[in-house]
Amino acid sequence: MITFILKKLGKLAALLAAISILSFILISYSPVDPVRSYIGAEISRISPEQQKNIEQYWGLNQSKPQQFLQWAKALTQGNLGTSLIYREPVSEIIIDRFSASIALMGLAWLFSGVFGFLLGILAGMNEGSLLDRLIKSYCFILASTPSFWLGLLLLMFFASWLGWFPVGLASPAGSLTGEVSFADKINHLFLPVLTLSIVGVAGVALHTREKLIEVLNSEFIRFARAKGESGIKLFWRHGLRNISLPAISLHFASFGELFGGAVLTEQVFSYPGLGQAVVKAGLGGDVPLLLGITLFSVIFIFVGNFIADLLYVVIDPRMQIKPSHD
Template identity: 90%
Template sequence: MIKFILKKIGKLIGLLAAISILSFVLISYSPVDPVRSYIGAEIARISPEQQKNIEAYWGLDQSKPQQFLQWAKAVAQGNLGNSLIYRKPVSEIIIERFTASLALMGLAWLFSGVLGFFLGILGGMNEGSTLDRFIKTYCFILASTPAFWLGLLLLMFFASYLGWFPVGLASPAGILSEEVSFVDKINHLILPVLTLSIVGVAGIALHTREKLVEVLNSEFIRFARAKGESGMKLLWRHGLRNISLPAISLHFASFGELFGGAVLTEQVFSYPGLGQAVVKAGLGGDVPLLLGITLFSVVFIFFGNFMADLLYVAIDPRMKIKTVND
């Protein structure tokens, strides 16, 4: 197990290095001028000398390789640099924004997993029925539905037309954070969580259904049915372990889709999370913040895949034997 963990850490370090270089190269070719974006409409009042001073203060007057080497050296020492837009350390911004996004992504990840697994079981247990066809059609529609489009529909209907939920933000406007109640926070989370949950259901439901159909048509299930087992007893004793492994792997591997969906959802609902920071950094040419969030997202997604591997071993001891032999 220690050897397995060390190999994973080595892969993560190599992945971070490759992503850092690729991301910096792509950002370097961005047409956005950080100085002009930061100053905004007042750019006409700023002299060329003042613009050069700002570039020198931010280190933008250096060549691209020098900028990258300085940034990489600082990252190796645990310093992600300072945001050009927020004028704060990048690490502080990531922690602050991710804390807000964690509630949104965590609830959506949990609900989509449970609902998708349940729908997959219903479809697989009733293969070929009207219920099965309805679940497959529902999932296929969701799989082709963009998160931002679904969020706009929910926003227009439930917030604008019916007025059941707030239009956006993470708390009521004009109220101090200390005065915001838990109910208010939940009320502002419902529509964003619902958007991410609905979109995330399709993959896990379809995969679970296909795996359950495969298991139910296997030889050992036929033998169990010959002994008189059927229904939920058959599923509980012979099916759940076989379909839970791929479901867990797929759901933890969906961290990347979850993160990407959260970026779009937070924009639609003006939710002050990590997704909004990404968009603002991109539009403002904030290279340190963009690179910092990129590295954080890589670690976040890698953690999901790593947890899936560990749960594989916990659920199926045969995976541990295979890992040791490898």
């Protein structure tokens, strides 16, 4: 297990290095001028000498390799740099924005897993029936539905037409942090969480259905049926354990899709999380913030996949970790 963990950490280090280099190259050659973005509408009042001073202050007057090496050196010291847009340390922005995003992603991850698992059970227990076909069709439609498009539909229907929920943000506009009640937070979270939950249901439901059908057609289930067991009793005693842990593992491995969906969903609902910060950083050419969020997202997705790998080892004895003889 120690060797397994060390190998995973080594892969993470190599992945972070590769992602850092590739992301820096792509971001630094963006057509967006970070100086103009930093100055904003006052660019016409800034002299060329002042613009050069700003470039020198942010290190933008250096060559691209020098900028990357300077950023990498600061990173090894735990410094992600300062955001050009927010003019705050990148680490503080990530912590602040992730605290908002984790509530959105956590609730969506939980609900999509629970409802996806239940739908998969209903479809698998009724294989070939009208209910099974309806659930499969529903999941296939969801799997091909962009989260931002679904979010816009929910926003128009529930917020604009019916007026049941706010149009966006994480709290009422103009309210201070201490004045926001728990009910207000839930009210603003409802539509973004619903959007991510609906989209995330498909994978878990289809996987659970296939696994349950496989289990129900196995020899030990036939033996149990021969002993007189059937229906809910049969599923509870023999089916639930065999399908629950694989579904949980799959759900942990879906952190990447969850993070990507949250980026688009937060933008649709103007939710102040990491997703909205990514979009603003991209449009504003904020290289330090973009790189910081990119590395953080890689670690976030890696953690989900790592937990999934550990669960797979626990679930299937054939995947037990063996010493490498390479």
